[in-house]
Amino acid sequence: MAATTSFPYPSAIFLSVLIISGFIFPETVNSMGINYGQIANNLPLPDDVVPLVKSIGISKIKLYDADPKVLKAFANTGVEFIVGLPNGYLSKVQDPAQAQSWVKSNVQAHLPATNITSIFVGNEVLTLNDTSLNNNLLPAMQSVHTALVGLGLDKQVAVTTAHSLSILETSFPPSAGAFRRDLTSCITPILNFHAKTGSPFLINAYPYFAYKSNPKQVQLDYVLFQPNSGSVDPATNLRYDNMLFAQIDAVYSALGSLGFKKLPVHISETGWPSKGDEDEAGATPENAKKYNGNLIKLICQKKGTPLRPGSDLNIYVFALFNENMKPGPSSERNFGLFKPDGSPAYPIELAAGNISLGNSSSSSGSGSSSGQGQVNPISNGGSPSDSSGTPYLSISSAPAMKRWDVIGGIPMTWLVVSLVMKHVL
Ligand SMILES: *[C@@H]1O[C@H](CO)[C@@H](O)[C@H](O)[C@H]1NC(C)=O
Ligand SMILES: *[C@@H]1O[C@H](CO)[C@@H](O)[C@H](O)[C@H]1NC(C)=O
Ligand SMILES: *[C@@H]1O[C@H](CO)[C@@H](O)[C@H](O)[C@H]1NC(C)=O
Ligand SMILES: *[C@@H]1O[C@H](CO)[C@@H](O)[C@H](O)[C@H]1NC(C)=O
Secondary structure (H helix, E strand, O other): OOOOOOOOOOOOHHHHHHHOOOEEEEEEHHOOOOEEEEOOOOOOOHHHHHHHHOOOOOEEEEEEEOOHHHHHHHOOOOOEEEEOOOHHOOOOHOOOOHHHHHHHHHHHHHHOOOOEEEEEEOOOHHHHOOOOHHHHHHHHHHHHHHHHOOOOOOOEEEEEEEHHHHHHEOOOOHHHHHHHHHHHHHHHHHHHHHHHOOOOEEEEOHHHHHHHHOOOOOOOOHHOOOOOEEEOOOOOOEEEEHHHHHHHHHHHHHHOOOOOOOOEEEEEEEOOOOOOOOOOOOOOOOHHHHHHHHHHHHHHHOOOOOOOEEOOOOOEOOOEEEEOOOOOHHHHOOOOOOOOOOOOOOOOOEEEEOOOOOOOOOOOOOOOOOOOOOOOOOOOOOHHHHOOOOOOOOOOOOOOHHHHHHHHOOOOOOOOOOEEEEEOO
16 A cells, blocks of 8 residues: 555645536446545545545445545445455454454444445455465455454445456356366355355456457457447357456356356456556557446446346446556556546546436437447537537536535436536646
8 A cells, every 4th residue: 555645735626626627427327336546645635535526426435445534534425335455464364353353443433424335355366376365365254254243244244355357267258257267166165155145246357458468359349338249149149249248247157157146246346547558559548438438328227237137237447546656557557537636537428318417418318228238339529518628517506515415316217318527627
């Protein structure tokens, strides 16, 4: 965890940057989660992040630790949290006393004001190929669960862990999805734990990495949820026109083949970088805008994947901010929807229905609700919000806080709408 220095501007300025930036997010983005990573030395103070998160209608946040400053800032906001128990603690929390003490100070201390709904114990542990970490994973999960039981919190706080998609040995066609054979003996008891305790299976899935490693073979439209003919899974006859859904269904298949067909799968991370090194194909603001904009639209449609139609797509976008201290290639530091000053990293828009909050793009959406998995292109020129480069103050009269209240009161039957993030400064 990197040190966080304080935000150089007072909150009022931060808030006005945000308001002037101009956003319209559909009310049902409510169902989208976001990863709040903090490997940076220039992020705003958590108190200043609250209005930002509220303004875009996000109601679920995933943290990589249990940063008390963040959890306190979001007290009584209605935002749900997944907190993380970092890999370095796995060995320690096998001691029941340590587990209980971790849960007391990192979870119980914040309840009920901050709604912590789950703890993910370890991040992408099984693909680090570290045998002792692997062996510690399930015992740590069990120990944390036992601590929750002891504190009477196990009904409200679930225990899980987040996996990299590379725990799969086969992911295409989706029906052939299978876990790495050398990991099966480790995964199976973890799946039993999920089934027994009722916690979801978390997977981090990035079509971006598939594209980056093979830009000549992988069709860009297919990874960006743009219109394309897709391909049919010969075993199920299901058509896939985007890679993320194919990846999710591959996970369902892998789970099914081990006898865990009913386990819910949540996408704990997915996203697209707006910038990368020269050899990182596809890392552009335009592609990031398409990926995240189309993804938000799909989440709003609530149609599920081809193999699990109607299932809730519990997706946490990576990430809230660009993180300037992440190691690795440039793309790693550029996955954020926002820059550290709270302005959008790139404009992102969505038109998936007829009704807009305010009246910014009424009936510009093009009847998107037909066809399983069908993705409409984000039109350029259909709605006023499309005009690139034009400052567009869609909610200029409504302060962020007020909008949140309005959003909360809007009937879910409303079709969504329009989403605009325009950086006008
Ligand atoms: C916390 O979130 C869960 C899951 O959405 C919800 O069922 C519960 O009512 C929330 N609790 C509070 C106190 O808001
Ligand atoms: C871990 O092991 C797998 C299977 O042997 C291999 O494919 C993968 O590259 C390894 N990952 C790392 C990070 O070493
Ligand atoms: C949206 O527009 C379509 C086509 O113009 C129309 O059939 C539909 O009734 C509209 N939906 C709403 C909620 O207004
Ligand atoms: C949108 O609202 C503004 C201000 O309330 C009004 O002037 C304008 O006519 C409206 N536009 C549409 C298309 O309803």
